[in-house]
Amino acid sequence: MTDCLIVGVGGQGTVLTSRLIGIAALKRGFDVRGSETIGMAQRGGSVASHVRIGRDISSPLIPRLGADVILAFELCEAARAVPYLKPDGLMIACDVIVRPAGSSEMFGIDAVSRYLRSSLAHIRLLDGEKIRERCGARGMNVAILGAALSSGSLPLSMEDIEEALDDRFDVARAEANKAALRFGARMIADAGLKSED
C-alpha cells in the first residue's frame, strides 16, 4: 500500500498529477482511492490531492503521519504538509515560493528549507529555477513526478506514467511532458538519493 500526497498552489497541476498516478496504478491492476481540491479554493489557494494505492483503503483522505511520499510543487505548501509524512516517508519538494497576490511579505526559501530539513528525515529539495528553465512552469508537476518515480517511492515505472501521458495528451504535449518526467528523474538519479537523506 502506498499513500501519496501532492500539494501546491491552485493552478500548479496537482489534479493532473494525481490523475496520472491513478490511471497508471489502475492499469497496473491496483485499487486506487483519493480526493482532490476543486472549486473556489482552486483560485490561487492551497490545494492537496490525496492518492492512495492498494486494497482495503476506505478513506479518500490520507491521515496525518500517513503519507509514504509527499510531492510538493511549492515550498511553503511543503512546510504545511510536514505533519502528513510518515516518519520514514520521503518528501520531494520544489524550492520555489509562490507569494499570495498583493502580498509584499517575504517568505524566504532558506528559512523554509531549513525547517523542512530539520523536521524530516528524508527530504529532497529540487532546484525550481532549473526545472522552470528546462521544462517551463507548466512542466514542473510532471518533473517532480519523474523525481518520485526515480526515487522508487511509487509502485510505478517511468513507462507506466509515459503510457498514461500518451493516453491523455496529443503527441506534442505528451512528448513535452515525457521530457519533463525524464528531466525530473535525472535530477534525483544524478544527485544520488542517499546523499541528502
Next chain:
Amino acid sequence: MRRMLLMGNEAIALGALRAGVTVAAGYPGTPSSEVLETLVKERRDGVYVEWSVNEKSAMEVGAGAAMSGARVLVTMKQVGLNVASDPLMSLNYVGVKGGMVVMVADDPGPISSQTEQDTRCFGRYAKLAVFDPSTAEEAYVMIADAFACSERIGRPVLFRPTTRVCHSYATVTLMEDRDVPRAEGFSKDGGRWVIFPRLAYANHIKIEETLKSLADEFSDYPGNILSGSGRLGIASGGVSWCYVQEAFRGVGEEHRLLKVSTLPFPVRLGEEFLRGLDEVLVVEELDPVIERELIFLSGVLGLNITVRGKLSGDMPNAGENTPDYVRDAIRKFLGTSGDHAVTSSKSAAEPVPPALPVRPPTLCAGCPHRASFFAVKEAAAGHKAVFSGDIGCYTLGNALPLDMVDTCLCMGAGITVAQGINRVEPDTANFAFIGDSTFFHTGIPGVINAVYNGADIIVAVLDNSTTAMTGGQPHPGTGRSISGAPARRVSVSRVLSAIGVDDIQRVNPFDLPSAKAAVTRALAGRGVRAILFEGECVAVSRKHENRCEVDEKICIGCSVCVKRLGCPALSIREKKAVIDQSSCTGCGLCKYVCPVRAITGGEAA
C-alpha cells in the same frame, strides 16, 4: 467487467445511465457540476441533458419528464435546493411515473458554499426518501437503487453525496445496464397531475404510509450495515463512515458498528444495533440526523443508552470531519488513547515552522472582473456608495486591495438588497454587481422589481460569457448548449431594455478610461441604470498573448501596481515590480496604474 478510475460525480453519472436515465437537468454548483458534464461526454443516444437557467427550472423540467414516464436525474448543490424547493415540495404530493432522482450535493466545511445545510433534514421536511452514499463506488450502485425506489413508490427521491464523495475518486467496476422500458409518454390520468387541496390531503396520507413502510424495508437495504459486537457502538454514514473504517483498520478490536445510508431511518436495524449497548458514538457531518434518530429510538424502546455526538458536545457541530479527528474521537470514546494520538501536544524538540502565507482564493491574473471593480472604485471615489455583490467568482472582489463587495447573500440577491439599502439611505449610490449566469438565474425579477417600484440603483453586469466559478459552463447568454452545440443567445442588454431600463451602457472593462467614464455618467443619473462590463473569462479563453513587462530602468519600486490591483502575476522582487510571464494575460490594467509608465506590452486598449 470494466474497472475504471472515476470521480464520485462521474460514478453518479455512469450509474444513472446504467439505471436508464433519459432526461437530466440541473444548474452548476460546486460540488455537483461534473455529473451533467459526464452525462454529456458519454453521448448516449436518447439521453437529453440540459443546463437549466436555475434549479427551479431544472426541477420542473424534470417533473414534466417524470410525469411522462421517463427516468429523470436533476442535479444541484445544497443551496440550489432552496431555489428548487417550491416545485419539489409539491411534486412529492403529486408524484411521478418515471423514477426521479434529485441529486443534491452537500458541502461540509463549507469548502465552496454559503451554508452548511443538511439535505437529509430537507428530506425529512419534504417527506422524501434520501440515499446517502459514502464512496464513489457505492454511489455508482446506489443511484440505481434510488431510481428503482422512486419508480416503485411513485415519488421523487433525494440522493445526497457530500464534497468528499463528489470530488473523491476510486476504482469502480462497471456493471451491465439495467433493462428499463421506454417512457410511455404523458397520460392525463383524470387530473392526477393537478395539485388541489383534496388531492393533497389524500396523498399526504399515502406519503406517510410509504415513509413508514420504507423505514421497515430499509432495514434490509444492503447499504445499511450492522456488524460486530460488544457494549459500545459506533454509528455513522456518508464519508464519515470511511473515516470510521480507517480508524479500525489493522486494529483487532471488535465493536458494534452501524452504517446508515438511507432515510427514513432503518428502524428495525437501528433497534438491533441499540439492544445490548451501553453507549453509542455517532460520527456524521452537518446535522445530527442519525444521532437524533438513535436518541428517539432509544426513547421509544425504553432503552437506557447514552448517545454521544454533536448534541452531547462530543463531536463538533460545524465543519467537516477528518480521518484524524474521527480516529481520535473513537479512541477517546473506547477509552484507548492509542500509541500516537495525533492531536496530543507536540514534544518540545520539534522544530517550529516559519510563518507561512495565507492563501485566500483570488481573482485570476487578467480577470475582467478586476478591471470592472477597479473602474467603479476609481470613478466612485469620493461618493457615498454601497457595493452589493452576488454569487460567483466576483464575490472575490471583496478581498483587499479591491474591497468592492459589501454584501453577498444568495443567487440574484445583490440587485434587490441594493434596493433595500437604498430605501433606508436614499443619498447613497447603490451598485449591484451581478454575473451573467447569475443574472439569468435569479437576477431578472429583481430588475423588474426595481423598475416597477422606481428604485434608484446601478446594476453592474459583469459579463464574462460563462459560469466561471463552477468551471466554465455555458448559459443562455453564451449561444451554446451544454453539448457545445449552437443555441439561441439571450441578450442581457435586450432583456434589460425590455424590462424598461432605459439607461444601458456597454463597456470593455480593460479600456479603463471609457469604463470609468461610463461609471461617472451612471453616477450622475437617477432611477435604474445599467452598465454591462463585457470581457471574456481568462480561464475559458486561455489567452496569453502580448504579455506585459516591466522596464527595470524606469520602475521606481513604489509597488503601487501590486497594492492597488492585487493581481497574482504582479510582485516586487529586489525593489522592482516583476510580472510573472507564465500567468500574465496582457490585459494591460497595470499599465494604467503605474505612475511612471514603466510597464509595456499588453493589449492596446
